[in-house]
């Protein structure tokens with residue numbers, strides 16, 4: 001493991017995904033062994049859920065399709081607060097089934113679930129006592145889906161995590177971002193919003209739903225270093241093991257976040273995660289039907305793992321509470337692949353060979369003698385040419401089905417692995433190497 005990428009420092013800019021990777025405390029060397037992150041490093045794969053009032057317009061406002069990501073419709077169409085908040089009266093997700101959602105994450109092989117407790121529109125998807133703008137007080141549904149998800153996650157062994165938009169709140173007059181209803185809040189007003197309102201909601205989320213894996217903050221924008229520390233400290237006071245992602249801002253998080261949907265070109269020597277969509281939106285849009293294939297998603301997961309990252313893959317349920325079927329099918333296909341090949345992803349870190357044309361490598365975090373080859377492009381002659389890892393290989397075997405493969409050392413220092421003529425798995429055939 002000689003190569004590493006040092007990502008450029010994060011910009012001070014506005015967009016969530018400005019700069020290639022938003023760093024956190026994770027970049028500091030002592031953080032790399034912080035055992036609080038062990039479950040998350042082992043997990044490699046999580047489910048993101050963007051769900052809120054924006055699922056009702058689903059990308060369309062007053063007969064017009066609004067460009068951009070679905071959960072941004074209030075901003076893009078400059079919908080006045082008094083008008084947008086009326087959507088709450090229609091939010092009645094009678095088909096919501098916590099067991100089904102958590103079961104999907106489970107079947108997909110995802111180990112954590114991060115749901116929007118509050119997105120930029122300010123609507124709380126849980127029973128908040130510091131606001132009436134929440135699913136229990138403002139909707140005919142009148143019940144708290146987060147409570148049900150917390151219970152199901154506990155039952156099914158999935159870590160529950162919360163997305164919380166700490167900077168932007170287009171409903172709160174001192175939150176950031178709504179310049180069509182409100183004056184831009186003064187620094188003291190924004191500070192009051194962060195320290196009183198956002199903090200009170202974060203406190204509720206960490207007090208009322210049992211152990212929480214992580215709080216996923218977003219778009220740090222105008223957050224000061226003091227404000228970032230204030231919220232991160234609050235999280236850690238309430239639940240010391242709860243992680244804070246890099247978008248808390250000012251390098252205060254426990255791990256780094258890349259830009260939305262952007263996978264780094266090279267391995268990154270810190271704890272990091274890619275938040276990503278299966279189609280192009282986070283919140284449900286009824287006409288976004290451009291879904292990435294299962295093959296693409298599986299290879300992205302492996303690509304990310306091979307560079308030491310986590311994949312947080314999103315679904316946007318409908319206002320009725322259903323996860324779109326194309327998302328379900330793709331996640332299930334990923335789960336089937338992971339059922340057979342999971343040992344090459346879970347509990348792994350970046351592999352010793354980077355920049356391979358035909359595939360990727362991962363390495364066990366616990367067993368220094370186990371390396372995995374992920375073969376995306378199967379060699380036409382069935383002979384896999386492996387550059388030297390610098391270590392002697394004592395055995396090679398397929399992970400799925402466990403057939404042993406024969407090897408020969410080539411004069412170039414390469415190892416040639418004799419493999420079946422046809423790719424056993426056209427998406428990614430995994431070979432386990434045992435090193436001396």
Ligand code: H79
Pocket residue numbers: 015016017050068069071072075218219260275282
């Ligand atoms: O929650 C998801 C996004 O809503 C959030 N991050 C992910 C995880 C996010 N917040 N901000 N951004 C992403 C950057 C968004 C920029 C855009 Fe736009 C929103 C591009 C189009 C709509 C801002 C508003 C720039 C043009 C219009």
